[in-house]
Amino acid sequence: MSDTRSVLIVDDEHDIRELLVLTLSRMGLRTETAPTLAAARELLASATYDLCLTDMRLPDGSGLELVAEISTRYPGMPVAMITAYGNVEAAVEALKVGAFDFVSKPVDIHVLRGLVRQALELGERAKRETDEHSSRLLGTSDAMVTLRNTIAKVARSQAPVFINGESGTGKELVARTIHAQGARANGPFVPVNCGAIPTELMESEFFGHKKGSFTGAHSDKPGLFQAADGGTLFLDEVAELPLPMQVKLLRAIQEKCIRPVGAPAEVQVDVRILSATHKDLSQLVNDGRFRHDLYYRINVIGLSVPPLRARAGDLPLLSDAILRRLSQAMHRPAPTLADDAVAALEAYGFPGNVRELENILERALAMADGDHITASDLHLPTPRGHSSSNTAAPAVHASPFVTGTHQALGAGGTAPRDPRTVSPYETAGTALPSFIEDIERAAIQQALQEHRYNKTKTAAALGITFRALRYKLKKLGID
């Protein structure tokens, strides 16, 4: 497995890069090099590394910046600083901002080897811990960094949290993370799909029942509230609760006690309520289909999970992690995504979000025969019309065509400033692909101008990775 581990080397001196590459390659590691901070950032955004070695003084800034960035954005990745001989201050600074160690120039190969071994061991341990928590909320996009920070804050409170977001964005994972990071982590986490319980059984499911309280109640049965006592009750698909049940739930939440069906007295319960839906609950309140008082009670803190298309740059990382997890379960080495596959994923809108990405990769894994997944292995749903594989595609809702175009155009789902706001459906006469390419070309050229042809900034503004931009420039014949 050592041959799959890779190290990012950041140094502006060619000779040092060469020395490090040679030494690490002999240790069976893969290496990539960057001469500047900017180049390092690009690489970090498009791949995962097991270790980063960075020089202190770089042409476009300080290696300390990179150390700080890596330790906050990629906390699982050890980073070490290469410092000038005798520069104790620099070494101390590096450790303070999150480097795990430093090595001084001229680099002693034995010291370097020892450091690399330790770093990789550190990374392995972090990875094992991550695996134990099975899935963590991954992503380094601004949207995900903000979300994780918010979660860390709300985890410390006991207030009810209402989680909103499209299907498959990770609402349940967010709820589990809030629970796991909070004071109730050692208590139970009880998820309930409110849409899956038959109405007539609901009260007994939530509050439990006494033996003989109704036909079929053969014994005392505790309800979900009792099961979650001391922990968290997660009301998933909360919009599906029938109105009469909403009244009872409100009471339970307000009074912190419940009465099992057929029981003479109420019992106290101590649960934290988290809830989620992909629906617009405030709209349902306006329509009179959800009680305002319950909405008010469960929505003390509101948290919205961004759709995948608004998490610019997260796709390679997420895909890697998902492929690794799926392959591990199948006891085979994890394949890598070819450049054209990454570009194709980045151009696709993912109406079904992370869950859809998982489905697509699972199918691709079954189809791909080598250790490479190409764009054609992905079988992404194609624009309307002529695809029979579309039926097998896990697209959830909305036309993949519309979202796909949207994604290609805008940063995180927002349209560019000069959108020729024409519906693609009104274009009978123009061949669809060339119509889309025209719009893409216009949007990219405008963004390029606005950012003085700085490709990194342009890609960020368009909400796509540098790699995707490079791919599009080539494909669209833009110089």
Ligand SMILES: Nc1ncnc2c1ncn2[C@@H]1O[C@H](COP(=O)(O)OP(=O)(O)OP(=O)(O)O)[C@@H](O)[C@H]1O
């Ligand atoms: N940021 C993320 N990092 C890693 N995995 C994620 C992330 N977000 C979602 N997932 C994974 O995607 C899948 C869907 O997530 P989850 O079930 O939490 O979504 P949901 O919003 O509850 O979906 P639905 O609306 O379909 O119920 C899960 O397997 C989850 O582990």
Ligand SMILES: [Mg+2]
């Ligand atoms: Mg869910």
